[in-house]
Amino acid sequence: MMEFAQGLTSALQAVFWGLLLLLFCLFVHELAHYLAARWSGIRVTEFFMGMPCRYRLSWRDKKVGTEFGITPLLLGGYNRISGLVSLPEEHCAQVLAYLSAHGTASVAQIASGCGITPDEALDALTTLADWASVVPFYDPAKGEHPSQSTYPELWMSPARDANGLTVYDAGHDFSTEGSSAEGEPYALPCDPASFLERERTHTFLGVSMPRRFAVVLAGVAANICCGLLLLALIFSGIGMDVSVDKNVLGAVEQGSLAEQAGLQAGDEIVDINGTACASWTDVSAALDVVREGSRTAELSYLRDGVRHTVQMTLPQDAYYFGVSAPVERMRLPFVEGVKLSFSMAGQMVSTVARLFVPTQAIEVLDQSSSVVGVSVMAATAIQSGLTTYLYLMAAVSLSLGFMNLLPLAFLDGGKAVFLLWELISRKTVPLKVQNVLTYVSLAFLGFIFLYTLRGDIVRIMTGGI
Numbered sequence: 001m002m003e004f005a006q007g008l009t010s011a012l013q014a015v016f017w018g019l020l021l022l023l024f025c026l027f028v029h030e031l032a033h034y035l036a037a038r039w040s041g042i043r044v045t046e047f048f049m050g051m052p053c054r055y056r057l058s059w060r061d062k063k064v065g066t067e068f069g070i071t072p073l074l075l076g077g078y079n080r081i082s083g084l085v086s087l088p089e090e091h092c093a094q095v096l097a098y099l100s101a102h103g104t105a106s107v108a109q110i111a112s113g114c115g116i117t118p119d120e121a122l123d124a125l126t127t128l129a130d131w132a133s134v135v136p137f138y139d140p141a142k143g144e145h146p147s148q149s150t151y152p153e154l155w156m157s158p159a160r161d162a163n164g165l166t167v168y169d170a171g172h173d174f175s176t177e178g179s180s181a182e183g184e185p186y187a188l189p190c191d192p193a194s195f196l197e198r199e200r201t202h203t204f205l206g207v208s209m210p211r212r213f214a215v216v217l218a219g220v221a222a223n224i225c226c227g228l229l230l231l232a233l234i235f236s237g238i239g240m241d242v243s244v245d246k247n248v249l250g251a252v253e254q255g256s257l258a259e260q261a262g263l264q265a266g267d268e269i270v271d272i273n274g275t276a277c278a279s280w281t282d283v284s285a286a287l288d289v290v291r292e293g294s295r296t297a298e299l300s301y302l303r304d305g306v307r308h309t310v311q312m313t314l315p316q317d318a319y320y321f322g323v324s325a326p327v328e329r330m331r332l333p334f335v336e337g338v339k340l341s342f343s344m345a346g347q348m349v350s351t352v353a354r355l356f357v358p359t360q361a362i363e364v365l366d367q368s369s370s371v372v373g374v375s376v377m378a379a380t381a382i383q384s385g386l387t388t389y390l391y392l393m394a395a396v397s398l399s400l401g402f403m404n405l406l407p408l409a410f411l412d413g414g415k416a417v418f419l420l421w422e423l424i425s426r427k428t429v430p431l432k433v434q435n436v437l438t439y440v441s442l443a444f445l446g447f448i449f450l451y452t453l454r455g456d457i458v459r460i461m462t463g464g465i
Helices: 002-039 092-102 107-114 118-130 192-200 209-238 280-292 334-356 358-366 371-384 386-403 412-425 431-461
Strands: 044-049 057-060 067-070 077-081 104-106 135-137 154-156 240-243 268-272 296-303 306-313 327-330
Touching (some): 002 209, 002 386, 092 118, 092 192, 240 386, 334 358, 358 431
Parallel strands (some): 044 067
Antiparallel strands (some): 057 067
16 A cells, blocks of 8 residues: 555655646747737737646737646647638628627628628638637537637627727727727728728738747747757856866765665775775776676775775675765856757757668657656656756757757747748648648657657566666
8 A cells, every 4th residue: 555655655756746847938938929029919818827728727918819828638739810711801891880780690691791602601700719719609608618629600700999909919908098998889990891901910921031930939939049048048057067076975875785784975986806096997897807706895994084995795686786976066157058058959950860760760759758657757867956947847848849850840840941931932732732841740759758648657567767
């Protein structure tokens, strides 16, 4: 029973510290996307930690309109950025004008008033909803709710100020004359086509190409910068504990042979079985000889200037005496710390690039970890100290950034490739092609996750993590 409780406690600690680390890195990533979109004038209706799910905890910011929250599926995060995907815009101008004039209307009323079919009206409303230009009204009395798989029958015009700005747009002022509340009629300040074009400027598709690249790559840049800053902080600010080559005991493990023999941290080793020891290299080499030979060590040491001698014999099933090298905290000059941080980042880029070399891909995956492995390492790291935990956080942040640069449709790198294609060809990648590439990318990432998860499980079962 005691072993079960200890195992459960260890598992919960791994989950907690692993989630904390991953959520921090994901939060940095998604926050950068959010801020870049807001800076570009794009509407962002949702900001969530966790994958989309019906069950969520959230609140809506009254100033910017964005719904912030968290879901139980804590394996990612997302922003709902208006106009991120190209949708049909046919009939959007007249549908938007009709709904603005009436405030609230059903799909059937909109279709009749615009002289189009209900399906065409719904297609236009879907596009406008993605732009946050119209608001679906889910009637609780009819059992409707926002997480249902279909759109409701009724639609509303969003609250707008006198200049047509919504709560998602910077600079809105609903106190000005000519403003309208949600669901109330709003008089367009220009013709329907011009108003639709104004609405389009608040979407991802309606801003300049440099701003679109900035939004897509902001998360990658934030993760890489965060990882580099953490490493620079560790190397130049906090410092790293590094082993030094002195013939002094850095630590004595509790319950070990060394402790039983009376050895203490700080003892200076003079000789082992008559072999003089002037450095930790000498101590380690002498202990290796003992392990492979007589398995008995007669060890002389100095403590407070007084020489002592003890004898230790390794049992048949033992291999360690329980002593470790002395460590000193080393802090690099800031410039050197930054250089070392970039050097480590470069090594990580090289590792990620090897995924696309068929003869090396499996080797890279064998050395990689899934969420489970990262959680176990996080729990171990926090036990070693905050510095070790921050070091792991920096490594995960860099990995998340570089992995998102992969040219896969589901990742930021894939979206950047789509933008590059549009910039060169002046044509967007067809939605059907994007969907197919997304499914292929998901399958590839699923394979990586399952393969690394299998490796983590094997390492945990064999004590490798």
